[in-house]
Structures are given as C-alpha cells and as structure tokens.
Amino acid sequence: GRRACGGGCRAQLRGVSWSWHRGGRVRAKHKEVCLHKDSPLGETILECYNCGCRNVFLLGFISAKSENVVVLLCREPCLNVNALKDMNWDLSQWCPLIDDRCFLSWLVKASSFYQIPSEQEQLRARQISAQQINKVEELWKTNPDAALEDLEKPGVDDEPQPVVLKYEDAYQYQNVFAPLIKLEADYDKMMKESQSKDNVTVRWDIGLNKKRVAYFVFPKEDNELRLVPGDELRLRYPGDSAHPTWQSVGHVIKLTAQEEVALELRASQGVPTELNVGFSVDFVWKSTSFDRMQGAMKTFAVDETSVSGYIYHHLLGHEVEHQIIRNTLPRRFGAPGLPELNASQVLAVKSVLQKPVSLIQGPPGTGKTVTSAAIVYHMAKQGQGQVLVCAPSNVAVDQLAEKISSTGLKVVRLCAKSREAVSSPVEHLTLHYQVRHLDTSDKSELHKLQQLKDEQGELSSSDEKKYKALKRATEREILQSADVICCTCVGAGDPRLSNFRFRQVLIDESTQSTEPECLIPLVLGVKQVVLVGDHCQLGPVIMCKKAARAGLAQSLFERLVILGVKPFRLQVQYRMHPCLSEFPSNCFYEGTLQNGVTVNERQSSGIDFPWPVPNRPMFFYVQMGQEEISASGTSYLNRTEAANVEKIVTTFLRSGVVPSQIGVITPYEGQRAYIVNYMSRNGSLRQQLYKEIEVASVDSFQGREKDYIILSCVRSNEHQGIGFLNDPRRLNVALTRARYGIVILGNPKVLSKQPLWNSLLTHYKEHECLVEGPLNNLKQSMVQFQKPKKIYN
Amino acid sequence: GVEIRQKVVQIDPKEQEDFDRELKALLQESLESRKSEARSRLTLNMMVPMNVLEGSKDPRAIESESGEETVDEEGGNVRVKVLMKKGHKQQTKQMLIPADSSLVQSTKQQEAAELEE
Ligand SMILES: [Zn+2]
Ligand SMILES: [Zn+2]
Ligand SMILES: [Zn+2]
Numbered sequence: 001g002r003r004a005c006g007g008g009c010r011a012q013l014r015g016v017s018w019s020w021h022r023g024g025r026v027r028a029k030h031k032e033v034c035l036h037k038d039s040p041l042g043e044t045i046l047e048c049y050n051c052g053c054r055n056v057f058l059l060g061f062i063s064a065k066s067e068n069v070v071v072l073l074c075r076e077p078c079l080n081v082n083a084l085k086d087m088n089w090d091l092s093q094w095c096p097l098i099d100d101r102c103f104l105s106w107l108v109k110a111s112s113f114y115q116i117p118s119e120q121e122q123l124r125a126r127q128i129s130a131q132q133i134n135k136v137e138e139l140w141k142t143n144p145d146a147a148l149e150d151l152e153k154p155g156v157d158d159e160p161q162p163v164v165l166k167y168e169d170a171y172q173y174q175n176v177f178a179p180l181i182k183l184e185a186d187y188d189k190m191m192k193e194s195q196s197k198d199n200v201t202v203r204w205d206i207g208l209n210k211k212r213v214a215y216f217v218f219p220k221e222d223n224e225l226r227l228v229p230g231d232e233l234r235l236r237y238p239g240d241s242a243h244p245t246w247q248s249v250g251h252v253i254k255l256t257a258q259e260e261v262a263l264e265l266r267a268s269q270g271v272p273t274e275l276n277v278g279f280s281v282d283f284v285w286k287s288t289s290f291d292r293m294q295g296a297m298k299t300f301a302v303d304e305t306s307v308s309g310y311i312y313h314h315l316l317g318h319e320v321e322h323q324i325i326r327n328t329l330p331r332r333f334g335a336p337g338l339p340e341l342n343a344s345q346v347l348a349v350k351s352v353l354q355k356p357v358s359l360i361q362g363p364p365g366t367g368k369t370v371t372s373a374a375i376v377y378h379m380a381k382q383g384q385g386q387v388l389v390c391a392p393s394n395v396a397v398d399q400l401a402e403k404i405s406s407t408g409l410k411v412v413r414l415c416a417k418s419r420e421a422v423s424s425p426v427e428h429l430t431l432h433y434q435v436r437h438l439d440t441s442d443k444s445e446l447h448k449l450q451q452l453k454d455e456q457g458e459l460s461s462s463d464e465k466k467y468k469a470l471k472r473a474t475e476r477e478i479l480q481s482a483d484v485i486c487c488t489c490v491g492a493g494d495p496r497l498s499n500f501r502f503r504q505v506l507i508d509e510s511t512q513s514t515e516p517e518c519l520i521p522l523v524l525g526v527k528q529v530v531l532v533g534d535h536c537q538l539g540p541v542i543m544c545k546k547a548a549r550a551g552l553a554q555s556l557f558e559r560l561v562i563l564g565v566k567p568f569r570l571q572v573q574y575r576m577h578p579c580l581s582e583f584p585s586n587c588f589y590e591g592t593l594q595n596g597v598t599v600n601e602r603q604s605s606g607i608d609f610p611w612p613v614p615n616r617p618m619f620f621y622v623q624m625g626q627e628e629i630s631a632s633g634t635s636y637l638n639r640t641e642a643a644n645v646e647k648i649v650t651t652f653l654r655s656g657v658v659p660s661q662i663g664v665i666t667p668y669e670g671q672r673a674y675i676v677n678y679m680s681r682n683g684s685l686r687q688q689l690y691k692e693i694e695v696a697s698v699d700s701f702q703g704r705e706k707d708y709i710i711l712s713c714v715r716s717n718e719h720q721g722i723g724f725l726n727d728p729r730r731l732n733v734a735l736t737r738a739r740y741g742i743v744i745l746g747n748p749k750v751l752s753k754q755p756l757w758n759s760l761l762t763h764y765k766e767h768e769c770l771v772e773g774p775l776n777n778l779k780q781s782m783v784q785f786q787k788p789k790k791i792y793n
Numbered sequence: 794g795v796e797i798r799q800k801v802v803q804i805d806p807k808e809q810e811d812f813d814r815e816l817k818a819l820l821q822e823s824l825e826s827r828k829s830e831a832r833s834r835l836t837l838n839m840m841v842p843m844n845v846l847e848g849s850k851d852p853r854a855i856e857s858e859s860g861e862e863t864v865d866e867e868g869g870n871v872r873v874k875v876l877m878k879k880g881h882k883q884q885t886k887q888m889l890i891p892a893d894s895s896l897v898q899s900t901k902q903q904e905a906a907e908l909e910e
Binding site: 044049050053061063075077087093238637 | 820824827828871
C-alpha cells in the first residue's frame with residue numbers, strides 16, 4: 001500500500017468502491033485504504049486499533065459499551081481474543097467496513113472523490129464497459145484524479161504509435177521506441193514507488209566489509225514487484241519521543257530462503273541499531289536502465305560509427321546485399337575446456353563466423369550456452385579486438401562468463417556498482433574482485449588506500465580523490481587486457497565502457513530483451529552480431545499494457561525472423577526424457593527436436609512413484625476444483641490443485657526423491673503463494689523438506705530445469721477463459737523444464753477449449769496418461785473434452 | 794441517511810453472483826491469511842483512555858479535532874469519537890454517522906435490551 005497522500009490512496013479507494021458500485025468484479029488491488037483528507041476522518045490509513053492490520057476486508061467498527069466511542073478492529077485475530085470480552089467493548093456488534101457489497105457510505109462520504117452517485121450518475125455508471133473500467137484504472141496509475149470523462153479527452157486514450165517491421169531511418173526508429181520506453185519507465189516508477197511497507201521489524205548485522213546490514217521481511221504478496229539483489233531501498237525510522245527520525249538508503253545484497261531481505265546500508269553513522277520495530281521501507285526507483293536505452297537509440301541515430309553500415313540497414317529492415325565475412329575458419333569448431341560439439345552445434349558455429357548478422361535458436365536443453373561459448377572463443381581468436389558478451393539477466397551472464405572462461409580466454413565480468421556486494425558464482429572474474437586482488441607492486445598504493453577505507457569507512461577528501469583516480473586507472477587496465485567482457489545488456493551502457501569499442505558482440509537470451517535494450521551493447525561499434533535465443537519461449541516482460549500492445553514486447557530477434565532472417569536452430573536436446581520432449585518438439589519445433597539422452601539415462605531407478613504407465617514418467621491429473629481470485633484481487637488460486645500438489649510432493653519425497661530435485665510451477669502468483677503456504681501448514685512430512693522445495697511461476701522458471709516438475713494450471717471456470725495459459729510460449733516453457741518426469745494438474749473441460757491445450761490433452765489421453773482419482777489408485781479419466789474454439793495459428 | 798443499495802439495481806444477476814463469489818473468496822482468503830497469527834502472542838492494547846471517557850479537554854492528552862459540544866444527535870446523525878493511534882499516541886477524531894446506520898442501530902438495540910433487563 002502506498003503511504004503518503006499523493007492521491008494514490010484515493011485511486012485505491014476509488015478502485016475499491018468503484019468496482020463495488022459496478023457490481024462487476026472485485027478488483028481491489030490494494031487491501032489497504034487511505035481516506036482522503038476531505039473525508040470525515042481526514043487523511044487516515046484504515047487499520048485495526050489493536051494490531052495495526054490494514055486489510056479492509058477484515059476491518060470493522062466496534063463501539064464502547066457506554067460511550068460514543070468507536071474503534072476499528074480486525075476480525076481475525078483481534079475480534080476473537082478472549083481477553084477482550086472482559087473489557088469495555090461491545091464485540092457482538094462488530095460492524096464490517098464493507099457491508100452489502102459497499103464500503104460504509106458514511107465513512108467515505110463527503111470527500112471530494114466519493115460522492116454517493118445521483119440517480120443520473122448511476123444511470124451513466126451502469127453503461128460503463130469493463131474495458132472502460134480497465135482504462136480508468138490504468139489512468140489512475142499516472143493520474144489519481146482521473147475520471148471517466150478523462151477517457152474522452154484528446155491524447156489520454158491515444159494508443160502510442162506501434163512498432164513496425166521496417167524503419168525509414170534511425171530517427172524514425174527512435175520516434176517509435178522512445179515513447180514506448182517512456183511509458184514503461186513511468187509505469188515501473190509508479191509501481192515500485194507505491195510499494196512502501198510500514199511496521200517492519202529489523203535485525204542488525206555487520207558485513208565483512210564492516211558495513212551495516214539490516215535484515216527484514218519484505219512481505220511478498222502476489223503482486224508484480226519482486227525484489228532482486230542490487231535493488232535500492234530506503235529504510236526509515238519515523239521517530240518517537242526517545243529517538244529522532246532516521247533514514248538511510250541501501251542496496252539489497254541477498255534474499256534468504258526465508259524471504260528475508262539483507263540490505264547493506266550506505267550510512268555507517270547514527271544507525272539506530274538499538275531499535276528493532278516500527279521501521280518503514282520504500283523502494284528507490286532508478287531510471288538508469290531506461291536512460292541507457294534512450295541513450296543507445298540516440299547514439300544509433302546520430303553517430304555513424306556506432307554500428308557498421310551493413311548492420312545499420314539490416315536492423316532497420318532495409319534490403320541489403322548478402323555479405324560474407326572472409327575469415328580463415330578454424331579446423332575444429334569446438335573449444336578447449338568445453339564438451340564436444342554435436343553436428344548442429346558445429347554447423348551453428350561455422351555459419352555464424354562467416355556472417356555479420358546471425359540468429360541462433362536454442363530450444364530447451366540444446367546446449368546454447370556451450371555453443372555461444374565456442375562462438376565467442378573463435379571470435380576472440382580472430383584478433384579483431386575484444387568481444388562483448390551480453391544477456392538481459394545477470395544469471396545468464398554469469399553462466400556464460402563461466403563457460404567462456406573455461407576455454408582459457410581472459411574474461412572480465414563487469415557488474416553494476418549496486419551489485420558489487422551481491423555474491424556471484426563467478427566472483428573471481430568480476431572487475432571489482434580483480435581490482436582488489438591485482439597483485440603487482442605498483443598497485444600497493446591503491447591497496448593501502450583500500451585497506452584504510454575498509455577500516456575507517458571513509459577517507460580524507462584528498463585521499464578519496466587519489467583512491468578514485470587509482471581505482472579508475474586500474475579498472476581500465478584490467479578491462480583493456482581482457483579478451484572478453486561480459487555484462488548485462490544494460491550494463492553495456494556503463495560509463496566504464498564508454499571509451500571501448502567492440503566489433504563483435506554476442507547477446508544470449510536476446511528473445512527476452514526489448515529492442516532498445518538489445519541496442520545498448522550494439523552501438524559500441526558493432527560489425528558482427530550474434531543473437532541467441534528462442535522466440536518459441538517467453539519474451540521480455542513488459543509491465544505497461546499500452547507499451548506491450550504497441551509492440552515493445554517483441555524482441556529484435558523476432559522482428560529479424562519476421563523480416564526473413566532464418567535462425568539457425570540447435571536440434572539435439574539433452575534435458576528431457578524422450579517421452580517428455582515428444583509433444584513440445586512436434587508442437588513448437590516442427591518435430592525437429594532430437595533426443596541426445598536415452599530413456600535409460602532418464603530412468604528414475606529406485607523411485608517408487610505411481611506413474612500410470614510404467615516407463616512413461618508423465619501424467620495429466622484431472623482436477624475439477626474451482627478457481628478463486630487471490631487476496632490481492634489480481635491473481636488466481638485453486639485450492640483443490642494446491643492440496644493435490646502437496647500430496648504429489650509428499651509422494652515424491654516418500655519415494656526417495658530429494659527436495660532439490662522437485663520444482664512446482666504455476667502461471668499464477670496467487671497460486672504460487674498459496675501452495676507455499678499450504679505445504680508448510682499441511683505437509684505431512686518434516687516442515688523443512690517442504691521449505692526446500694522450489695515453488696515458482698512458470699515465467700521465472702524459464703532457462704531453468706528440475707528432475708521432476710509439478711505444473712498447477714489453476715484456471716477452472718465456466719465462462720472466464722484461461723488467461724495466461726493461452727500463450728503457447730508459456731505452455732512450451734512449462735512443459736520443457738523437467739528432466740525425469742512431469743505431473744500436470746488442471747481441468748480438461750476448461751483447458752480443452754483452447755486448441756493447443758486440446759492437443760496436449762489428446763496426446764496424454766492417447767498415451768493413457770490422462771488420469772483421475774486418488775494418487776494411490778489412479779484411473780484413466782473418461783472426461784469429455786470440449787471442441788477447441790479457434791484454430792491456433 | 795443515504796442508501797446506496799436501493800439505488801444500484803439492475804445488475805446482471807450472473808455478474809452479481811460472480812461478484813459475490815469473488816468477494817467471498819477474498820474475505821475467506823483474508824481471514825485465512827490471519828488465522829495463523831497466534832492469538833496467544835497477541836498483546837491487547839485496547840484500554841479506552843480515561844480522558845476520552847471523561848471527555849477531558851486537555852489538548853495535550855488527546856488530539857480532539859474541534860467540537861467541544863458533543864450533542865448526541867444532530868440532523869439524523871450521531872456524533873461519535875473514533876479512537877485511533879498515531880504512532881504510540883492515542884487520539885480521537887470526531888465524526889458524524891447516520892443514526893440509521895447499522896453501527897448506531899445495533900448499539901441502540903443493545904442498549905435498549907440492557908435497559909429492559
Ligand atoms: Zn496498496
Ligand atoms: Zn491520501
Ligand atoms: Zn487486529
């Protein structure tokens with residue numbers, strides 16, 4: 001919930017009450033409500049008088065037995081506390097805040113935004129479409145005072161100019177993408193800055209670098225915001241009679257398994273470590289990544305040397321004459337320290353080395369990291385200068401850096417300054433580590449100053465100046481001596497690389513980045529570019545619906561494919577049991593996926609699990625329980641499926657599978673949170689076992705794998721449809737995470753309406769793997785499928 | 794008193810049903826999320842400060858918005874003091890609520906019942 005009165009609260013309350021009046025849907029994104037300053041109680045966050053709970057669905061008034069005094073009290077647990085009964089309060093007359101589908105009118109009445117609608121207004125209100133409500137709610141995100149009338153104002157409801165396939169020049173390109181990036185940035189800012197949390201309990205620690213670290217739980221509701229290491233947060237103490245107000249900014253350095261955040265504070269003095277409760281936490285939004293995208297587009301437009309002429313026209317979709325790079329090809333295409341390449345991998349490396357622009361499609365488990373590393377190895381050996389290697393995510397960059405380094409090349413992993421305290425599996429390759437550990441005598445001055453800084457926390461201003469200059473020089477020296485520099489796409493815009501030129505660039509996971517993000521590493525002088533990815537899996541995450549609708553979610557890789565660039569596809573998969581790869585191969589890769597693993601190599605020997613068909617470790621478990629909207633009002637959950645997920649997990653654990661082998665995935669955050677909760681409360685084995693099991697959203701599991709995957713589909717309704725599950729790319733990701741076995745829980749009656757799911761269900765049925773009944777007595781299900789609605793193209 | 798529910802009518806019964814189901818789910822989910830909170834651990838901090846009960850006029854003790862006069866009913870409204878916390882400090886705010894609101898009604902019935910006893 002947003003704390004300060006910026007009007008955002010108004011929007012929230014309006015969001016609640018509005019939906020109420022519509023009688024349509026519950027779209028209460030925030031359970032917390034702040035009254036407007038003109039309301040009878042003034043600007044007030046509604047909360048339980050006793051425990052501070054702010055969930056409006058739980059709050060109600062009680063009055064004192066004798067006086068005209070009332071308080072807000074939550075229904076659970078406070079209303080049920082026995083001791084209260086002996087006090088002066090009349091508990092039997094508890095009166096909920098939300099009554100008969102409405103917010104208590106007298107509480108919100110008289111504020112400027114919430115007027116009891118007149119007859120006329122209500123007539124109008126009834127004619128509002130669900131689409132209009134969505135639009136107004138979207139407007140509230142940037143303009144809390146927006147009203148329905150604002151939808152009609154010129155400009156407000158205008159959709160931005162959509163992306164196209166071909167662009168006249170880089171200025172047109174910039175004119176299309178710059179507003180989309182702006183939209184996404186504004187949305188991101190709005191969302192993150194509204195994530196303040198109060199009443200946070202903190203415990204204190206000191207890091208190895210002597211910096212203060214605050215540990216606290218930042219409740220992970222099923223909202224869109226996920227903290228990641230490197231994020232900046234502000235920790236505040238509002239002050240009381242004995243303690244002054246205090247605040248400090250810090251970086252998240254890790255997230256513990258217990259969902260605890262470790263925040264390394266910038267402040268070293270005056271930290272109120274004697275206090276533990278009553279802190280507040282805000283998200284500090286940074287525009288860096290968006291600024292770098294805008295900057296890259298500008299460079300692309302104004303600087304002719306930013307990319308080669310050939311690539312310039314190629315990226316804009318112009319006709320260009322076919323070009324071959326004349327290099328002497330290596331005799332063998334593998335690289336030292338890497339596994340032997342298979343035929344399609346060798347071909348990929350060979351073709352890439354001869355082309356200025358190439359796309360490599362790596363379906364799940366086909367070894368695209370090894371292939372990428374081999375390509376980079378040969379590029380570096382061509383002596384055209386340093387190679388730049390990027391990916392949108394830090395995890396992918398780390399993996400790639402490690403693989404490339406194992407070929408013997410000199411690799412430097414450049415991390416954002418905010419992530420220097422975040423531990424990394426390739427720490428020895430990071431620039432900040434190498435700066436600290438460079439062992440030459442002429443660096444002794446820097447080491448001395450570093451030591452002093454570590455011990456004292458700060459340096460005198462002249463020493464600080466000297467320290468910074470020495471550090472910068474050392475950084476440059478290390479970067480210059482590298483064969484390969486690895487960083488995220490956004491990291492390629494780091495000022496420390498601004499004087500570097502890279503003729504050869506490889507971008508992994510490029511189908512998960514937006515075009516402007518992809519452009520950042522390219523505008524440093526690229527002549528040869530390799531984009532690796534898979535456009536049959538999920539693309540970049542765009543939060544702003546308007547920007548997504550306009551095409552920001554389409555990657556450069558995808559656009560080039562549509563323009564006719566044929567991606568080179570890796571064809572041998574080494575992850576899935578052959579019976580698990582069959583459907584994805586046929587459905588998403590025209591049946592071209594071959595198995596590099598045998599049935600024997602994926603045999604779950606010694607595991608006693610009730611697979612309905614022996615040697616076929618898969619089944620679709622028919623579920624008929626209804627879906628529900630989650631507490632946040634923005635996601636879904638399904639209790640029946642959650643209960644059965646727990647049973648399946650328990651059966652796996654009993655049969656000898658260890659927690660780290662199991663992954664539970666679901667498309668919905670609401671269900672993810674519910675399953676975690678459900679397992680920890682209802683699991684019949686040791687608590688710790690369930691805690692160790694990873695429960696994740698399908699989207700966040702892209703690029704990962706587990707031996708056993710349990711997929712909970714959630715959606716089960718008469719008329720609403722299947723939402724997220726409609727995206728074939730999400731289904732592809734979900735089906736291709738398991739190495740040894742998969743269990744899918746879902747409602748075939750609902751899912752079969754969608755053609756792709758219909759064929760998946762048919763596939764499972766044909767193999768006698770569509771089952772129902774108790775886990776220890778699974779029977780083939782005779783459930784009727786529905787006719788699929790539209791032909792999926 | 795203003796009655797919303799009498800005016801907002803003509804809603805598609807199917808929509809209404811869906812809405813009720815979703816609302817119920819929301820309430821249930823909210824309730825369940827709190828049930829785990831151990832009641833035993835919960836400290837009660839529900840004493841009504843004496844000065845509120847006595848109608849103390851000491852502004853340092855409680856921040857009362859204005860209105861010295863606490864007329865019980867004015868124009869179909871009842872004036873109540875809403876007891877709130879600001880940090881650790883207790884404060885009251887006065888507000889008018891419709892005499893026919895369920896909160897007032899239920900309290901009155903209760904009082905009447907007690908008188909009869
Ligand atoms: Zn909120
Ligand atoms: Zn406000
Ligand atoms: Zn409470």
